Amino acid sequence: MTITSGWWRRVTLRTMQADLVAGLLGALLVLPQGIAFATLAGLPPQYGLYSAIVPTIVAAVFGSSSHVVSGPTNANSLAMFAAVSPLAMAGSPDYIALALAVTIMVGIIQFAVGALKLGSLTDFLSPAVLLGFTSGAAALIACYALPDMLGLPSASGHGPGAALVGVVENWRSINWSATSVGLATLVVAVGLRAISRKIPFMLIGLLVGWALSEALNLRIGGEAVSVIGAIPTAIPSFAIPEPPFQDLTRLASVAAALAVIALGQSVSIAKAVAARSGERIDVNREFVGQGLSNMFGGLSSSYLSCGSLNRSLPNFEAGAQTPAAAIFAAAALMGLVAVAAPLLRQLPTAAIAGLLIYTAWSLLDFSRFVELARLNRVDFAIAATTFCAMAVLPFHIAIMLGAGMSLAAYLQRTSRPHFRILTPDPSDASRRFTPLDEFEQAPAECPQLKMLRIEGATYYGATQFVGDKLHQLRLRSPDQKHLLVMARSMNFVDLAGAELWRQEAARRRAIGGDIYFHRPRAPVLELWTRTGFLKWMGADHIFYSKTQAISKIYQRLDPKICETCKIRAFMECGSAHLSQEVAANAGLVKRVSGSTPEQRREANIHDR
Secondary structure, eight states, X not given: OOOOOOGGGGOOHHHHXXXXXXXXXXXXXXXXXXXXXXXXXXXXXXXXXXXXXXXHHHHHHHSSOSSOOEEOOHHHHHXXXXXXXXXXXXXXXXXXXXXXXXXXXXXHHHHHHHHTTOGGGGGGSOHHHHHHHHHHHHHHHHHHXXXXXXXXXXXXXXXXXXXXXXXXXXGGGOOHHHHHHHHHHHHHHHHHHHHOTTSOHHHHHHHHHHHHHHHHHXXXXXXXXXXXXXXXXXXXXXXXOOOOHHHHHHHHHHHHHHHHHHHHHHHHHHHHHHHHHOOOOOHHHHXXXXXXXXXXXXXXXXXXXXXXXXXXXXXXXXXXXSTHHHHHHHHHHHHHHHHSHHHHTTOBHHHHHHHHHHHHHHHOOHHHHHHHHHHOHHHHHHHHHHHHHHHHSOHHHHHHHHHHHHHHHHHHHHTSOEEEEEEEOTTSTTOOEEEGGGOSSOOOOOSSEEEEEEESOBSTTTHHHHHHHHHHHHHHOTTOOEEEEEGGGOOOBOHHHHHHHHHHHHHHHHTTOEEEEESOOHHHHHHHHHHTHHHHHOGGGEESSHHHHHHHHHTTSOHHXXXXXXXXXXXXXXXXXXXXXXXXXXXXXXHHTTSOHHHHHHHHHHHO
């Protein structure tokens, strides 16, 4: 298996310039995020920075996306704390060892999923789920960034509701200096982006916010606008974690749960970003990259990481061209902390919050929700439910809820295959078989033969529906004892479906009719052969041309009904009636050969 994707072949001087700018912005954004997320996970602050270095580089080298940046996230941090805190005291050496050990185990699971090419399981995340997830995540980003932009203290509780309640309760304490810094950063970024996306608008906006913050602090005195403060060293140390032996057995289930969360988050973010960039994502390769990043990360003092929406979208919006931007971001993070720590500590949190709110706004796709509401109410309900679930449920539960609804909607659709009754078009010289619902005034059908096209699968979930439909057809048209099924659109049949057709054939034979199939697919025929249904029914009931089917079935119809039938639905019917007329005319000529002239004139008129 080829692990790397060879993205470095796309690196040029032009892409490196864009990636350097995006990487610098990414390093600035991850500084406060890494510290905050590590604290959320119950770890010392520096572990958040460690998780933004080695895992970021490894995931960029071995992953599939050009824009997804890996690192610590709020969902993973909360999940890590919930999973490990029952085993050890948060922040203790045992807790840190357990967190790093479970990170390695998660990496092994992720790598196995990608190496075994099981990433197709994520295909059940429909575009509607991704829309709800992306918009919901954007709303969460904005909610969490709003207090910082307004200069308010962080909410005492967790969740977006707590953040908004905190803003409402403390609105009298809004720091207008911080608010002006955040708004200035936001306005400059939006204005420059409107001019040209080639301008590093987010970086310039951040610099404007920093300059305004310095000016306000100088004018007012003291620290009118809060800054991120002193940054601990960002150089990770390499070591093998040694958690308490008695807790190792309990880590397996913890690692499995965290792997599901991280994989769901990574693929959702990768697909969400790919939807904007137009890039095609190799999900299995992405999982391999994420697995390796956590395996190496756990050995380098890094806790659980995955694709970060807070960093991936700004990375894309800043003009990143290749995964080199993520590598530059990791390198810039170490360099910035080592060289410019005194300056970085003055970076205003309100400016960073302004950029995060811009990113959140760019993710909210209201027009797509309106379009879904107009075109597909089911998909709209899935997207809206996923969006709302992101606000009140854990991240992975919201994703699973949306995926479950998508799967249920898919099963509902596939369990109702479309039935279309066909009849030859009398206005067409070739008598093309046409669905009745396409005629302005439907012609009469053959009184003995029903022609049916089934569009969809006949599997266990659809047998009840298909069986009911077939029963209704028999009740509505009891004289149409023969049934010709146009099976080319019947793309799948399982054992339950094969038994359904056997029962239908038996019922029709019991009333003097039969069942026939036109052009069933090869997999369907293979199943029918293995189950014995084809042998029981007879291979002469399978046809590969409509002309052959009608000519053979016509010979099995009741000739007495055909003699009196006036519909003449098929060309064969016309031939039969024509033969009868020719025979009748021949008898008439024979009878009048010796008749009077008046009788011969009457015979000629009748012949015409």
